Amino acid sequence: MVRANRDGRLVSLNYGRSVHATEETIETEAVFHYAPGARILSMGNVGCMLNCDYCHNWKTSQARHVEDKDVYHYTPEQVVDIALRHDIKVISWTYNDPVVWHEFVVETAALAQRAGIVNLYKSAFFISEEAIDELIPVIDIFSISIKSMDPKYYRKITKGWLEPVLAGTEQVFRAGKHVEVSTLMVTDLSDDEKTARSLGEFVGERLGPHVPTHFVRFHPDYKMTDTVRTPVDRLEHARKVAMEMGLHHVYLGNVYDTDSTTTRCRSCDRVQVTRYGLNARIVGLTPDGHCQGCGTDAHFTLLPGAETRTAIPALPAHKLDLASFSWHGDVRALHVQVSNPSPVPKTVYQRRFGDPAVPESWAMIGLAPGESFRFIAAKSTADEQGVTVAIPEGCTSSLHEVFDRAHFPTVEVSAGSKNDDVTPFPAFLPVVR
Missing domain, CATH: 3.20.20.70 (Aldolase class I)
Known part of the structure; x- marks a missing residue:
């Protein structure tokens, strides 16, 4: 079509x-x-x-x-x-x-x-x-x-x-x-x-x-x-x-x-x-994708640095709006959509909370003037409870629940989910003829 x-x-x-x-x-x-x-x-x-x-x-x-x-x-x-x-x-x-x-x-x-x-x-x-x-x-x-x-x-x-x-x-x-x-x-x-x-x-x-x-x-x-x-x-x-x-x-x-x-x-x-x-x-691979223990080919291709994003231990002093989301049921991932309508670059921050074994550092997401950007935050440990997003003045944001591997379209958190353990919104409504 x-x-x-x-x-x-x-x-x-x-x-x-x-x-x-x-x-x-x-x-x-x-x-x-x-x-x-x-x-x-x-x-x-x-x-x-x-x-x-x-x-x-x-x-x-x-x-x-x-x-x-x-x-x-x-x-x-x-x-x-x-x-x-x-x-x-x-x-x-x-x-x-x-x-x-x-x-x-x-x-x-x-x-x-x-x-x-x-x-x-x-x-x-x-x-x-x-x-x-x-x-x-x-x-x-x-x-x-x-x-x-x-x-x-x-x-x-x-x-x-x-x-x-x-x-x-x-x-x-x-x-x-x-x-x-x-x-x-x-x-x-x-x-x-x-x-x-x-x-x-x-x-x-x-x-x-x-x-x-x-x-x-x-x-x-x-x-x-x-x-x-x-x-x-x-x-x-x-x-x-x-x-x-x-x-x-x-x-x-x-x-x-x-x-x-x-x-x-x-x-x-x-x-x-x-x-x-x-x-x-x-945790146990050589740079060329082999086992660190015995050298067996593990059939991996690695891209050094592909997973990293700059993080800081604490938020800067300027005013930021905070929004938190707690994992629940089978909703263990979140899309965060942020927009910077201003003419100057801005920085959004995101951290995970709830697991005492994981340092709660703030990852930095830079936004160009006029940019709308969307990123995923997914539960990373069994004890992690949720994520917090910090938005600078002049920017807007919305949080969208994600079921399983990411899917589209997601719904804003305010809309809730159909059932935490079964089916996400939006729900399909068949046309009755």
């Missing part, structure tokens, strides 16, 4: 039309083995080539539901400039699905590449071989969501078909790109051992056992709300099955308080990367 015939010419209706550019972490994209903890600039469009019944991004993926308030306009140059100004080393093409604004993605990714920025493509990958050929020169990381290994499921639930997804995944892997695959384990539909074995066979036989594989927890959404979140024990079983099949790196997604998001050496069991939610910390 995002292309049209204009006097015999096929034209794009969504070139440069995006949800708000947002700083997140690379873990939001089911990417664990490339620059753990890296800050990324997430860019999402409107429209999608699929129509999954459980879509977490349905308000923007399905063009007829898009609202003007959720749409911003960017040029390729502006996207790259945002990343450079905020010292973000990775641009992620994500949310609805980057396939549908292919022209903008290819053009902007090439510009970013020339500026020394890495490009990440998070996609369901229902895409043609020829389009993939145009992506390969400019995309560094492919995080591919394989919705199911059952062709009938694909037709019924996603309205697409499986074969080109698998072929395309193999195509980028054979091209030497960094590839990670994930599958959403939908409660009572695809959260079984058969799914785990089928995905494990595909990764192990058509890609390679070292390709990171993610089993992701589902939450009810869009047209599929009369159900419950995926039981965690089913996810843990799927991971066990895949690892017994010989896959080296198998993880769970949208799950907290589990060791199944930790990377351990497959040879000596040394902990290499610890993760909590959308946060990661490198």
